[in-house]
Amino acid sequence: MTVGRFNIELLEAFVAVAETGNVTLAGGKLNRTQPCVSTQLRRLEDRVGKPLIERAARTMELTPAGRILYQHARDILKSHEEARLRLSAPELTGTVHVGLPEWSTTGQLQSIFCDFVRIHPNVKLEMTVADSATLHEKLSGNELNLAIALVTPSKPEPASVVEEQLHWAAGETFIPGDPLPLILFPEPCPFRDISFRALASAGRQWVERITTTSVAAAQVAVTSGAGVCCLPSGAILEGFKILREQDGFPALPATRLAVYTPAKAQSPIVDYLEDHLSELLQNAIPSRTVLTAKSPPELRVV
Structure with a gap:
């Protein structure tokens, strides 16, 4: 045929x-x-x-x-x-300093910028990976031209916001105990408060078993069965077990990510990237559903 x-x-x-x-x-x-x-x-x-x-x-x-x-x-x-x-696209030449949250560096969010440099071969990309609080500080200090970071109430609401679902992640062999061992990130990570509020609303007891600044270290801890971690979709690895309400875990909200730039005037290359980032996000990050991966959609632009 x-x-x-x-x-x-x-x-x-x-x-x-x-x-x-x-x-x-x-x-x-x-x-x-x-x-x-x-x-x-x-x-x-x-x-x-x-x-x-x-x-x-x-x-x-x-x-x-x-x-x-x-x-x-x-x-x-x-x-x-x-x-x-x-x-x-216009011919762009120069250097752009961008910031990304750590959990996205092994996922498809990072591919947006890699695709951008392929499309614009005369552009040099300098990438900073950090937590959102650090990225916002670097933006305020004009150390970054652009960053994708968690939405913060201290800054005006961006026009385009991307939502990424949070999940309770555990190793395949993990059996939840009481109190529940948690793998957490230190303050000021918002995932801590989200985890605490959700578990309190469900009447669950917990203990902070591992605290780390590294998403990679948290993923290793989850894989080893050391505890449960609240992670966004982009940090969920193959083989992780997603714990849901039927498993006794309360539903988690979505995180809210947005594109931020410093207040000062930007170069044409940054302006172009900012203008097209929402389109690039939609094209570069597929949603995973029952048809493709049997898991909830990862990102959606609102």
Whole structure:
């Protein structure tokens, strides 16, 4: 059987459904109607010659062919978007100092900036990895041109905010005890207060077993079974067990991340990156759903 040529719009529809788990949500993400997305899915399946999504009463699952195509489709769409940006972007030259929260440095948030430098080969990137409090201090001291950091009430609310879900993470063999051993980050990490409030509301007792400034160290501690840690989606490693309400753990909120720049005037390179960062976030960070990874969406722009 010969598979027909792929159309970018059909691949966009398929990937959006796979990442949202819902045709209507996919349509909203692509600014297309639900019937349009459904039609594009059928057209793509006709070209492949195999079903890509199994539809039940309340669930949707990728078929084996769908999982193969999903991996390739993401690469195709990423390459297509990179070419589009390179052809439409202005020529930028210079150095940009950016800051990232530590948990994102091993995940797809960091890839946004790596993609940006590939698109703009004459740009030099200097990256600082730190907690959000430190990033805000460096921004205030004009040590950074731009940073993605947790939203702080001490600064005006940014126009575009990205939400990242928090989870209770444990090792595969961890058995919750009483009091619950916690792996925590030191003050002023907001995850501490979030953890304490959530556990108190559920009537759970806890003990601070390990305190570390390193996300990598916390991940090792979780893997070893030393305790439970409140981590954002970007810090969840393969093999972690996510503890949910049915396991006796209260639901956690989402963290709120935003793009911040110093108050002083910026260079064209920083202005361009700031203007396009929300678009880059949406394109670079896929949501993981029941179709693709059986876990909640990681990030969404609000």
